[in-house]
Amino acid sequence: MAWARKCIARSSLLTKHICRLPGRQVQQCIWAREWHGFGIRHHDEMRRWLPSFTNTRWNHASGVEPAEKLNPSFIIEQLSSDNDNKVLKVTWSDGSVSRYNTSWLRMNCQCSACKQPDSGQTLVTVTDFPAQLTIHSSSHQHNSSSIAINFNEESNHQCTLPVSWLKQHSYSPADLEVKARLRDVKYLDSAIGSFRCEDVRNSEGDLFEWLDHLNTFGITILKNVPVCPESVTKVANMIGPVTETLYGHTFDVQTEDKPINVAYSSVGLGFHVDLAYYESPPGLQLLHCLQFDDMVLGGESIFLDGFCIAEEFREKFPHHFETLTRVPATFQKFHFERANPAAYIYQRPHINVNRTGQITAVTWSPPFEGPLAVPEEDVEPYYEAYREFSTQLETSNKVVSYRLQQGDCVIFNNRRIFHGRMQFQQNGGVRHLKGCYVNIDDFRSKVQYLHEKRGLGQLAKRVGNQCMF
Ligand SMILES: [Zn+2]
Structure with missing residues (x-):
């Protein structure tokens, strides 16, 4: 459903603006100034500690005495x-x-x-x-x-x-x-950890806790994110630059008359990761809930930890697991009747492992699977393994369901956490999420950097980007 939005700049667009949302009171937003202010403080703080940090932790030059006492x-x-x-x-x-x-x-x-x-x-x-x-x-x-x-x-x-x-x-x-x-994650198998936007915005300690939790469990919810169209980008920019894709810089998940993606309708969405047909699918996905009226029936977001599911799959069906690490699936997006015509195709296995067998990536995206293109002897084993894996997703007791509330921003690792949603009936109401992506390497870098800065002796966890560590 189309809806009108109007932002009126007052003294300055950066310092104060008004968002007018349909059926809602006019909301004054002064967030832009506050976000901006945080950025400056953060930058100054970095400049203060960066020189000593560089010399002691990384020790590039020979003969430099480490400042910290040797372990x-x-x-x-x-x-x-x-x-x-x-x-x-x-x-x-x-x-x-x-x-x-x-x-x-x-x-x-x-x-x-x-x-x-x-x-x-x-x-x-x-x-x-x-x-x-x-x-x-x-x-x-x-x-x-x-x-x-x-x-x-x-x-x-x-x-x-x-x-x-x-x-x-x-x-x-x-x-x-x-x-x-140290790189092992913890599996998502219960409630999603939530953090308050005002905390992570104003305290680097809280920012670190939030990102560390996101790295460890693959998903978090940020509460009280200002209900403005720009907010999702500002949340993303606390981590890294927004990754633009064929769906744009940001995207609106709401029902449309002629959707270019099934997500832009009210049908249910099975578990998947986004843009599996890219060589580098988006890393973090952010979905900020701008409006989710009480009368809307259904529409809960659902999540499943792909690392956890794949590990369980290995234990139950080692032979099928091996097949899904070896036989590459085809992922594709061919759609010419759109503003920017798409002809994407990529071949990759559903599960990647490193030299010692640890899972380094999981990819699941049934709506965007193209024709399998592998030798004949691999075809039936692939579909047998695929059937079992698919059944495991559908019957898993690890599914986490959450109905987003206005002001919630769910942030999850698109390279690890499978996501979907229950179908919904608008019933006279509106469900409108605004989303964007952040590159997974930018995220991992930020987490490792904060670990190093705090001297915790920790490593960022695996993020599902096929890194062989
Ligand atoms: Zn030398």
Whole structure:
């Protein structure tokens, strides 16, 4: 249903405007100024701490003393060579051992000739040094923050690596396991965590709590978001820039006479992720409820954790699970009779896993599946697996249902959380959501950055972007 909206600027569009919503009182919104103010404070605060943070945590330049006290497990007990001097063996004070190959050490030299101090970018390439480097000597002075390594085949260069950096990037089986566990999410299986807009807007601590929860569980609801058409973009911009798609910068989910997407009608929507036919489907999806009248029957939003469902599927049907990680489905959007004609097609499996089998992505979007295009022997196994997975979605007891209220903004990870909605009858009322997307890498970066800033020793969780960690 079309509805009129009118924004009247008073003293300044940025500082004060009025939103007129149909059937509602005129609402004065002074949010723009407040949002803007927060941005300035936030920026100033960042400038204050950023220089010291850069020098201590990332330690690009050689010889820079880390400001923080070394963790006991960062203290080196012994350095030795192994495997015909092709491996440096570091024994830490807690008894753990890390092994580093010479090629890895050389490529990661942190001296200023090999790493640009300001950008942290690598200046050396693998062809700049001989293959099969062997260790001539390695040394670590007591109380020094770095170790030095000389290679037999390269007399004009000393490899320098900060001890804390070396430990942080250890690829011993134990350390890889610790880091893998730190990236594990917690499954959504009950109520959705909610936060208040005014809190996350005014406190970086609350902003962090909100984003960390979103990263961990894949979904949150922000309450009390001002009922203005611009609000969803402002919520998004607390995380990163809005991702524009073929549906525009933002989009309105409300019933239309000739919908270009089934979402813009009143029919029910089964579980899916958006824009699976993109190489990089949108990361976070934000849906801000501008109006949801009480008389509207149905229309609840439904969510299901794709990571959780896929993991349960692996336990119950390992053979089918393997099929869905191996046989690529086709996702497509062909629609020429629209303002910007669409001819998108992408082939990907429904489930991706990394080298150790952890799930790194789930993709489910039945309305946008195109013809399967795989060898004949894969076709029936695919449909058998697909049928079981589909049944599991339909019968899952982990579905979370929520009826959005005016002012709610639900934010969820579109690369992980399957979403849908119950069909509804307008019954004389209006259901109107305004949505937009934020890139998943921008989100993950923001979460990791806030972790680093707070010195929590945590890693951002897996976000479903097929990253192999
Ligand atoms: Zn170097």
